[in-house]
Amino acid sequence: MTDRYAVLGNPIDHSKSPLIHGMFAKATGQGIVYEKILVPEGGFTQIAETFRAAGGKGLNITAPCKLDAFAYADTTSPSAQMAGAVNALRFGAGGVEGENFDGVGLVRDITVNLGQAITGKRVLLLGAGGAARGALLPFMAQRPASLHIANRTPARAEELARIGSAHGTISAGGYDTIAAGAYDLVVNATSASLTGALPPISADAFTHATLAYELAYGKGLTPFLRLARQARPALAAADGVGMLAEQAAEAFAWWRGVRPDTAEVIAAITIPLN
Numbered sequence: 001m002t003d004r005y006a007v008l009g010n011p012i013d014h015s016k017s018p019l020i021h022g023m024f025a026k027a028t029g030q031g032i033v034y035e036k037i038l039v040p041e042g043g044f045t046q047i048a049e050t051f052r053a054a055g056g057k058g059l060n061i062t063a064p065c066k067l068d069a070f071a072y073a074d075t076t077s078p079s080a081q082m083a084g085a086v087n088a089l090r091f092g093a094g095g096v097e098g099e100n101f102d103g104v105g106l107v108r109d110i111t112v113n114l115g116q117a118i119t120g121k122r123v124l125l126l127g128a129g130g131a132a133r134g135a136l137l138p139f140m141a142q143r144p145a146s147l148h149i150a151n152r153t154p155a156r157a158e159e160l161a162r163i164g165s166a167h168g169t170i171s172a173g174g175y176d177t178i179a180a181g182a183y184d185l186v187v188n189a190t191s192a193s194l195t196g197a198l199p200p201i202s203a204d205a206f207t208h209a210t211l212a213y214e215l216a217y218g219k220g221l222t223p224f225l226r227l228a229r230q231a232r233p234a235l236a237a238a239d240g241v242g243m244l245a246e247q248a249a250e251a252f253a254w255w256r257g258v259r260p261d262t263a264e265v266i267a268a269i270t271i272p273l274n
């Protein structure tokens, strides 16, 4: 029987995961079926269990089910524990394994696809929610010169800095603690762009930046990216489309034992930033 996989979330119609995994499967010669399944409120565990009982091999998990997936997994990886969220499940003899590949996908997109080193660089991370938590340890593993977390609610940023401080130099605070011209890489891990909002960051944060990275994808030039480009036209502006492809490639490799190339997928799902 062909191995079955799916992405679970709500809404799910917009999901690019079936397209991405279909392309990976074709390129690597892996015979899999990949569906998308809408999860009604409160219905995650039943749907995941039914899929598994029918012989399903693994799931990708998107909003708002990542916390449910974390609770559902028998075992979770350190990256899932750090994020407090699971974005990929694997069903095998060892039970239900939970992983989170978002952070590693982000770092791979920045360092490999965009060719920007994080090592030795000054990083500004906006936000202290689930997305920022997931990014923190993969960023610190690259050994940036410094990492500053700015969040609307400063206490959440400070808490995140405490968790990450064993891994390097991290500072944190509200948006008023962002210093002018003090960052090489500026990463927007807030959910502001989902509602077309701009985090309260001023243009001078980008004065020496080489990259502005928006974790949201498919939104075109968000207010954050527009401000970054206006402030410093020479910087590279990117949305999370490469991160989406890279986290998918990590999950595919985890499930199938072969890591697909992402270039073709990224080209297929990129929406121009203008």
Ligand code: ATR
Residues within 6 Å of the ligand: 126, 127, 128, 129, 130, 131, 132, 151, 152, 153, 154, 156, 189, 190, 191, 192, 197, 198, 199, 200
């Ligand atoms: P996600 O899983 O996408 O990270 P989350 O855990 O709800 O979602 O976190 C959302 C993040 O975006 C938080 O850092 C939030 O700031 P607060 O912690 O102060 O709530 C941030 N955020 C959301 N809307 C924002 C806005 N309009 N301006 C600035 N920050 C915003």
